Amino acid sequence: xxxxxxALPGGERLARAQAWLTGHVxxxxxxxxxxxxxxxxxxxxxxxxxxxxxxxxxxxxxVDGEAVAMLFDSGGLDGFLADPLFLAAAEHGLLPWRDSEAxxxxxxxxALAALAGGQPLSxxxxxxVVPLAxxxxxxxxxYAIGEEERDMERRLRRQVERALEDGAMPPAMSLATxxxxxxxxSLAHAEALAATDIARWPGxxxxxxxxxxxxxxxxxxxxxxxxxxxxxxDDISRAVRAQYKEAPYPRWTSVNRVAPLALxxxxxxxxxxxxxxxxxxxxxxxxxxxxxxxxxxxEAALTYRGARVTRLDLSRASLAYxxxxxxxxxxxxxxxxxxxxxxxxxxxxxxDYIQCGGVLHHMADPLxxxxxxxxxxxxxxx
Numbered sequence: 001x002x003x004x005x006x007a008l009p010g011g012e013r014l015a016r017a018q019a020w021l022t023g024h025v026x027x028x029x030x031x032x033x034x035x036x037x038x039x040x041x042x043x044x045x046x047x048x049x050x051x052x053x054x055x056x057x058x059x060x061x062x063v064d065g066e067a068v069a070m071l072f073d074s075g076g077l078d079g080f081l082a083d084p085l086f087l088a089a090a091e092h093g094l095l096p097w098r099d100s101e102a103x104x105x106x107x108x109x110x111a112l113a114a115l116a117g118g119q120p121l122s123x124x125x126x127x128x129v130v131p132l133a134x135x136x137x138x139x140x141x142x143y144a145i146g147e148e149e150r151d152m153e154r155r156l157r158r159q160v161e162r163a164l165e166d167g168a169m170p171p172a173m174s175l176a177t178x179x180x181x182x183x184x185x186s187l188a189h190a191e192a193l194a195a196t197d198i199a200r201w202p203g204x205x206x207x208x209x210x211x212x213x214x215x216x217x218x219x220x221x222x223x224x225x226x227x228x229x230x231x232x233x234d235d236i237s238r239a240v241r242a243q244y245k246e247a248p249y250p251r252w253t254s255v256n257r258v259a260p261l262a263l264x265x266x267x268x269x270x271x272x273x274x275x276x277x278x279x280x281x282x283x284x285x286x287x288x289x290x291x292x293x294x295x296x297x298x299e300a301a302l303t304y305r306g307a308r309v310t311r312l313d314l315s316r317a318s319l320a321y322x323x324x325x326x327x328x329x330x331x332x333x334x335x336x337x338x339x340x341x342x343x344x345x346x347x348x349x350x351x352d353y354i355q356c357g358g359v360l361h362h363m364a365d366p367l368x369x370x371x372x373x374x375x376x377x378x379x380x381x382x
Contacts, residue, residue: 043088108180112149112156130207167192175209229347256299263353264276287354314340344372
Protein backbone atom coordinates (compact mmCIF):
# COMPACT_ATOMS: atom_id res chain seq x y z
CA UNK A 1 0.00 0.00 0.00
CA UNK A 2 2.79 2.43 0.90
CA UNK A 3 4.57 1.65 -2.37
CA UNK A 4 1.38 2.41 -4.30
CA UNK A 5 0.90 5.71 -2.51
CA UNK A 6 4.52 6.63 -3.09
CA ALA A 7 4.01 6.05 -6.81
CA LEU A 8 0.95 8.28 -7.06
CA PRO A 9 1.34 11.67 -8.72
CA GLY A 10 1.33 14.67 -6.43
CA GLY A 11 -1.67 16.77 -5.60
CA GLU A 12 -4.99 16.17 -3.94
CA ARG A 13 -5.22 12.46 -4.74
CA LEU A 14 -1.87 11.77 -3.03
CA ALA A 15 -2.83 13.90 -0.03
CA ARG A 16 -6.14 12.09 0.36
CA ALA A 17 -4.50 8.66 0.09
CA GLN A 18 -1.86 9.58 2.66
CA ALA A 19 -4.49 10.99 5.03
CA TRP A 20 -6.60 7.82 4.71
CA LEU A 21 -3.65 5.52 5.43
CA THR A 22 -2.31 7.72 8.21
CA GLY A 23 -5.65 7.63 10.02
CA HIS A 24 -5.83 3.85 9.88
CA VAL A 25 -2.22 3.24 10.95
CA UNK A 26 -2.54 5.74 13.80
CA UNK A 27 -5.75 4.12 15.04
CA UNK A 28 -4.21 0.64 14.90
CA UNK A 29 -1.03 1.73 16.66
CA UNK A 30 -2.82 3.36 19.55
CA UNK A 31 -5.70 0.89 19.76
CA UNK A 32 -6.04 -2.77 20.63
CA UNK A 33 -6.05 -5.89 18.52
CA UNK A 34 -3.09 -5.36 16.16
CA UNK A 35 0.55 -6.16 16.90
CA UNK A 36 2.22 -2.76 16.93
CA UNK A 37 5.53 -3.95 15.49
CA UNK A 38 3.80 -4.98 12.29
CA UNK A 39 2.77 -1.34 11.87
CA UNK A 40 5.92 0.42 13.04
CA UNK A 41 7.71 0.08 9.71
CA UNK A 42 4.67 1.32 7.80
CA UNK A 43 4.37 4.27 10.17
CA UNK A 44 8.05 5.14 9.81
CA UNK A 45 7.98 5.01 6.02
CA UNK A 46 4.80 7.03 5.86
CA UNK A 47 6.34 9.66 8.15
CA UNK A 48 9.27 10.00 5.77
CA UNK A 49 6.87 10.49 2.85
CA UNK A 50 5.04 13.17 4.83
CA UNK A 51 8.26 15.02 5.76
CA UNK A 52 10.56 15.32 2.72
CA UNK A 53 13.33 17.13 4.63
CA UNK A 54 13.70 14.21 7.04
CA UNK A 55 13.47 11.71 4.19
CA UNK A 56 16.24 13.55 2.33
CA UNK A 57 18.36 13.54 5.47
CA UNK A 58 17.84 9.83 5.95
CA UNK A 59 18.75 9.05 2.35
CA UNK A 60 21.68 11.36 1.75
CA UNK A 61 23.37 11.77 5.11
CA UNK A 62 22.39 8.53 6.83
CA VAL A 63 20.91 10.74 9.55
CA ASP A 64 24.15 12.47 10.49
CA GLY A 65 24.02 13.83 14.04
CA GLU A 66 25.31 17.30 13.18
CA ALA A 67 22.88 17.58 10.28
CA VAL A 68 20.01 16.65 12.63
CA ALA A 69 21.13 19.30 15.15
CA MET A 70 21.27 21.96 12.42
CA LEU A 71 17.86 21.00 11.09
CA PHE A 72 16.45 21.04 14.63
CA ASP A 73 17.89 24.50 15.35
CA SER A 74 16.47 25.88 12.11
CA GLY A 75 12.99 24.57 12.90
CA GLY A 76 13.14 22.07 10.06
CA LEU A 77 12.08 19.23 12.35
CA ASP A 78 9.12 21.01 13.97
CA GLY A 79 6.49 19.36 11.80
CA PHE A 80 8.06 15.93 12.09
CA LEU A 81 8.32 16.12 15.90
CA ALA A 82 4.66 17.15 16.10
CA ASP A 83 3.46 14.40 13.75
CA PRO A 84 1.11 12.15 15.77
CA LEU A 85 1.99 9.19 13.56
CA PHE A 86 5.69 9.40 14.38
CA LEU A 87 4.98 9.96 18.07
CA ALA A 88 2.61 6.97 18.22
CA ALA A 89 5.12 4.73 16.43
CA ALA A 90 7.84 5.79 18.86
CA GLU A 91 5.66 5.24 21.93
CA HIS A 92 3.88 2.01 20.98
CA GLY A 93 6.25 0.17 18.64
CA LEU A 94 9.91 -0.47 17.88
CA LEU A 95 11.89 1.42 15.24
CA PRO A 96 14.90 -0.86 14.70
CA TRP A 97 16.03 0.45 11.32
CA ARG A 98 19.34 2.17 10.78
CA ASP A 99 17.92 5.57 9.87
CA SER A 100 15.24 5.57 12.58
CA GLU A 101 17.72 4.50 15.29
CA ALA A 102 20.17 7.15 14.13
CA UNK A 103 17.48 9.82 14.26
CA UNK A 104 16.42 8.84 17.78
CA UNK A 105 20.08 8.84 18.89
CA UNK A 106 20.69 12.27 17.38
CA UNK A 107 17.54 13.81 18.85
CA UNK A 108 18.27 12.53 22.34
CA UNK A 109 21.76 14.02 22.04
CA UNK A 110 20.16 17.37 21.13
CA ALA A 111 18.02 17.25 24.29
CA LEU A 112 20.94 16.21 26.52
CA ALA A 113 23.36 18.79 25.09
CA ALA A 114 20.80 21.56 25.62
CA LEU A 115 20.38 20.52 29.25
CA ALA A 116 24.13 20.21 29.83
CA GLY A 117 24.64 23.64 28.26
CA GLY A 118 22.30 25.27 30.74
CA GLN A 119 19.57 25.92 28.17
CA PRO A 120 17.20 22.97 28.57
CA LEU A 121 14.34 22.52 26.16
CA SER A 122 11.06 23.93 27.39
CA UNK A 123 8.44 21.63 28.87
CA UNK A 124 6.57 21.94 25.57
CA UNK A 125 9.21 19.64 24.11
CA UNK A 126 8.03 16.87 26.46
CA UNK A 127 5.45 16.06 23.77
CA UNK A 128 8.25 14.52 21.66
CA VAL A 129 10.98 13.81 24.24
CA VAL A 130 8.66 11.49 26.21
CA PRO A 131 7.70 9.31 23.18
CA LEU A 132 11.39 9.03 22.27
CA ALA A 133 12.18 8.03 25.87
CA UNK A 134 9.46 5.38 25.64
CA UNK A 135 10.99 4.18 22.38
CA UNK A 136 14.35 3.87 24.16
CA UNK A 137 12.59 1.94 26.93
CA UNK A 138 10.92 -0.40 24.44
CA UNK A 139 14.29 -1.00 22.76
CA UNK A 140 16.14 -1.67 26.02
CA UNK A 141 18.26 1.49 25.66
CA UNK A 142 20.46 -0.21 23.08
CA TYR A 143 21.60 2.94 21.26
CA ALA A 144 25.30 3.65 20.89
CA ILE A 145 26.74 6.48 22.98
CA GLY A 146 30.05 8.37 22.83
CA GLU A 147 32.27 9.20 25.81
CA GLU A 148 31.39 12.92 25.88
CA GLU A 149 27.70 12.08 25.73
CA ARG A 150 28.14 9.47 28.45
CA ASP A 151 29.82 12.03 30.72
CA MET A 152 26.88 14.43 30.24
CA GLU A 153 24.44 11.62 31.02
CA ARG A 154 26.32 10.70 34.21
CA ARG A 155 26.32 14.31 35.42
CA LEU A 156 22.59 14.54 34.77
CA ARG A 157 21.99 11.30 36.65
CA ARG A 158 23.90 12.57 39.66
CA GLN A 159 21.87 15.80 39.65
CA VAL A 160 18.57 13.90 39.54
CA GLU A 161 19.60 11.42 42.24
CA ARG A 162 20.83 14.21 44.54
CA ALA A 163 17.49 15.97 44.16
CA LEU A 164 15.62 12.78 45.04
CA GLU A 165 17.90 12.18 48.02
CA ASP A 166 17.09 15.69 49.27
CA GLY A 167 13.36 15.05 48.88
CA ALA A 168 13.00 17.45 45.96
CA MET A 169 11.24 16.94 42.63
CA PRO A 170 13.73 17.05 39.71
CA PRO A 171 12.68 19.15 36.72
CA ALA A 172 10.36 17.23 34.39
CA MET A 173 12.67 17.78 31.40
CA SER A 174 15.63 16.44 33.39
CA LEU A 175 13.72 13.22 34.13
CA ALA A 176 12.52 12.84 30.53
CA THR A 177 15.99 13.48 29.10
CA UNK A 178 17.61 11.04 31.53
CA UNK A 179 14.99 8.42 30.56
CA UNK A 180 16.31 8.66 26.99
CA UNK A 181 19.50 7.02 28.31
CA UNK A 182 18.65 4.85 31.29
CA UNK A 183 15.59 3.23 32.93
CA UNK A 184 14.10 5.44 35.64
CA UNK A 185 13.65 2.33 37.80
CA SER A 186 17.47 2.03 37.98
CA LEU A 187 17.89 5.39 39.74
CA ALA A 188 18.94 5.58 43.36
CA HIS A 189 15.85 6.53 45.36
CA ALA A 190 13.58 5.40 42.51
CA GLU A 191 11.02 4.34 45.13
CA ALA A 192 10.86 7.92 46.39
CA LEU A 193 10.18 9.12 42.86
CA ALA A 194 7.48 6.48 42.44
CA ALA A 195 5.85 7.58 45.67
CA THR A 196 5.25 11.14 44.46
CA ASP A 197 1.74 12.03 43.35
CA ILE A 198 1.78 11.63 39.58
CA ALA A 199 -0.67 14.54 39.30
CA ARG A 200 2.14 16.87 40.42
CA TRP A 201 4.02 16.24 37.18
CA PRO A 202 3.19 17.72 33.75
CA GLY A 203 0.66 15.59 31.87
CA UNK A 204 3.03 14.57 29.03
CA UNK A 205 5.35 13.01 31.63
CA UNK A 206 2.67 10.68 33.02
CA UNK A 207 3.05 7.82 30.48
CA UNK A 208 6.82 7.88 30.98
CA UNK A 209 6.51 7.51 34.75
CA UNK A 210 3.85 4.84 34.31
CA UNK A 211 5.75 2.65 31.85
CA UNK A 212 9.37 3.10 32.93
CA UNK A 213 9.01 3.41 36.70
CA UNK A 214 5.68 2.39 38.22
CA UNK A 215 5.06 -0.67 36.05
CA UNK A 216 8.60 -2.10 36.36
CA UNK A 217 8.41 -1.76 40.14
CA UNK A 218 5.07 -3.59 40.08
CA UNK A 219 6.58 -6.23 37.78
CA UNK A 220 9.34 -6.80 40.31
CA UNK A 221 6.75 -7.55 42.98
CA UNK A 222 4.85 -9.90 40.66
CA UNK A 223 8.04 -11.71 39.70
CA UNK A 224 8.83 -12.55 43.30
CA UNK A 225 5.65 -14.65 43.49
CA UNK A 226 6.30 -16.82 40.38
CA UNK A 227 7.06 -20.42 41.34
CA UNK A 228 10.43 -21.94 40.49
CA UNK A 229 11.13 -25.43 39.13
CA UNK A 230 14.73 -26.16 40.00
CA UNK A 231 17.92 -24.16 39.57
CA UNK A 232 20.02 -23.30 36.56
CA UNK A 233 21.50 -26.31 34.82
CA ASP A 234 24.88 -24.81 33.86
CA ASP A 235 27.00 -21.67 33.51
CA ILE A 236 25.57 -20.84 30.07
CA SER A 237 22.04 -20.78 31.44
CA ARG A 238 23.18 -18.56 34.31
CA ALA A 239 24.83 -16.15 31.88
CA VAL A 240 21.70 -15.94 29.71
CA ARG A 241 19.56 -15.37 32.81
CA ALA A 242 21.85 -12.52 33.91
CA GLN A 243 21.53 -10.84 30.51
CA TYR A 244 17.74 -10.86 30.55
CA LYS A 245 17.55 -9.94 34.23
CA GLU A 246 19.30 -6.71 33.34
CA ALA A 247 17.23 -6.03 30.23
CA PRO A 248 14.03 -8.05 29.60
CA TYR A 249 13.51 -8.01 25.86
CA PRO A 250 11.46 -7.35 23.86
CA ARG A 251 9.09 -5.07 25.77
CA TRP A 252 6.21 -5.81 23.42
CA THR A 253 3.07 -3.72 23.68
CA SER A 254 0.34 -5.62 21.82
CA VAL A 255 -0.50 -8.75 19.84
CA ASN A 256 -2.87 -9.58 17.03
CA ARG A 257 -6.33 -10.51 18.23
CA VAL A 258 -7.99 -13.06 15.95
CA ALA A 259 -10.96 -15.38 16.25
CA PRO A 260 -9.66 -18.37 18.27
CA LEU A 261 -9.59 -21.76 16.58
CA ALA A 262 -8.79 -25.25 17.86
CA LEU A 263 -5.08 -26.05 17.84
CA UNK A 264 -5.75 -28.95 15.47
CA UNK A 265 -7.17 -26.59 12.83
CA UNK A 266 -4.00 -24.49 12.94
CA UNK A 267 -1.78 -27.56 12.70
CA UNK A 268 -3.71 -28.97 9.76
CA UNK A 269 -3.28 -25.71 7.86
CA UNK A 270 0.45 -25.56 8.65
CA UNK A 271 1.11 -29.30 8.09
CA UNK A 272 -1.43 -30.47 5.50
CA UNK A 273 0.23 -33.87 5.03
CA UNK A 274 0.60 -34.72 8.72
CA UNK A 275 -1.83 -36.82 10.75
CA UNK A 276 -3.06 -34.52 13.50
CA UNK A 277 -4.57 -36.34 16.54
CA UNK A 278 -8.29 -35.74 17.01
CA UNK A 279 -7.64 -34.96 20.68
CA UNK A 280 -6.14 -31.63 19.60
CA UNK A 281 -9.58 -30.50 18.41
CA UNK A 282 -10.55 -29.98 22.05
CA UNK A 283 -8.97 -28.24 25.06
CA UNK A 284 -5.20 -28.59 25.02
CA UNK A 285 -2.21 -27.92 27.25
CA UNK A 286 0.46 -25.77 25.62
CA UNK A 287 3.99 -25.14 26.88
CA UNK A 288 5.98 -22.13 25.67
CA UNK A 289 9.53 -23.13 26.58
CA UNK A 290 11.91 -20.21 26.81
CA UNK A 291 9.07 -17.73 26.50
CA UNK A 292 11.03 -14.56 27.28
CA UNK A 293 8.73 -11.62 27.93
CA UNK A 294 5.70 -13.60 26.85
CA UNK A 295 4.57 -12.32 23.48
CA UNK A 296 4.17 -15.91 22.22
CA UNK A 297 2.25 -16.79 25.39
CA UNK A 298 -0.27 -14.03 24.80
CA GLU A 299 -0.61 -14.98 21.15
CA ALA A 300 -1.16 -18.66 21.99
CA ALA A 301 -3.64 -17.86 24.76
CA LEU A 302 -5.66 -15.74 22.34
CA THR A 303 -5.29 -17.96 19.25
CA TYR A 304 -5.71 -21.57 20.40
CA ARG A 305 -9.29 -22.11 21.51
CA GLY A 306 -9.55 -23.81 24.88
CA ALA A 307 -5.79 -23.77 25.44
CA ARG A 308 -4.18 -23.80 28.87
CA VAL A 309 -0.84 -22.11 28.30
CA THR A 310 2.17 -22.59 30.56
CA ARG A 311 5.21 -20.41 30.11
CA LEU A 312 8.67 -21.39 31.32
CA ASP A 313 11.73 -19.15 31.29
CA LEU A 314 14.95 -18.73 33.25
CA SER A 315 14.55 -14.95 33.57
CA ARG A 316 12.27 -13.95 36.40
CA ALA A 317 12.32 -10.35 35.15
CA SER A 318 11.07 -11.44 31.71
CA LEU A 319 8.39 -13.63 33.27
CA ALA A 320 7.26 -10.73 35.44
CA TYR A 321 6.84 -8.51 32.39
CA UNK A 322 4.75 -11.20 30.69
CA UNK A 323 2.65 -11.75 33.81
CA UNK A 324 1.92 -8.03 34.05
CA UNK A 325 0.88 -7.95 30.38
CA UNK A 326 -1.26 -11.09 30.77
CA UNK A 327 -3.15 -9.52 33.66
CA UNK A 328 -3.49 -6.28 31.75
CA UNK A 329 -5.00 -8.20 28.83
CA UNK A 330 -7.23 -10.34 31.04
CA UNK A 331 -5.62 -13.66 30.04
CA UNK A 332 -6.83 -16.12 32.65
CA UNK A 333 -5.59 -19.21 30.77
CA UNK A 334 -1.83 -18.54 31.15
CA UNK A 335 0.34 -19.75 34.04
CA UNK A 336 3.98 -18.96 34.72
CA UNK A 337 6.97 -20.92 35.96
CA UNK A 338 10.59 -19.91 36.51
CA UNK A 339 13.29 -22.39 35.62
CA UNK A 340 15.65 -23.97 33.12
CA UNK A 341 14.29 -26.03 30.22
CA UNK A 342 16.42 -28.91 31.49
CA UNK A 343 14.09 -28.99 34.52
CA UNK A 344 10.85 -28.88 32.50
CA UNK A 345 9.79 -32.31 33.82
CA UNK A 346 9.46 -30.71 37.26
CA UNK A 347 6.38 -28.90 35.97
CA UNK A 348 4.61 -32.22 36.47
CA UNK A 349 2.45 -31.81 33.37
CA UNK A 350 2.27 -33.57 30.01
CA UNK A 351 1.62 -31.09 27.22
CA ASP A 352 -0.23 -31.55 23.94
CA TYR A 353 1.85 -28.93 22.13
CA ILE A 354 5.21 -27.31 22.87
CA GLN A 355 6.58 -24.16 21.25
CA CYS A 356 10.29 -23.41 21.57
CA GLY A 357 11.70 -20.91 19.10
CA GLY A 358 15.04 -19.09 19.20
CA VAL A 359 15.97 -20.80 22.47
CA LEU A 360 17.77 -24.14 22.19
CA HIS A 361 20.84 -22.69 20.46
CA HIS A 362 21.51 -20.69 23.66
CA MET A 363 21.90 -23.87 25.67
CA ALA A 364 25.01 -25.90 26.48
CA ASP A 365 23.51 -29.07 24.94
CA PRO A 366 20.62 -28.20 22.57
CA LEU A 367 19.92 -31.85 21.70
CA UNK A 368 19.61 -32.84 25.35
CA UNK A 369 17.22 -29.94 25.93
CA UNK A 370 15.16 -30.98 22.91
CA UNK A 371 14.89 -34.51 24.31
CA UNK A 372 13.70 -33.12 27.66
CA UNK A 373 10.90 -31.27 25.87
CA UNK A 374 9.95 -34.32 23.80
CA UNK A 375 9.58 -36.29 27.03
CA UNK A 376 7.11 -33.63 28.25
CA UNK A 377 4.69 -34.31 25.37
CA UNK A 378 1.46 -36.15 26.11
CA UNK A 379 1.14 -39.57 24.37
CA UNK A 380 -1.62 -38.35 22.05
CA UNK A 381 0.60 -35.48 20.88
CA UNK A 382 3.74 -37.51 20.31
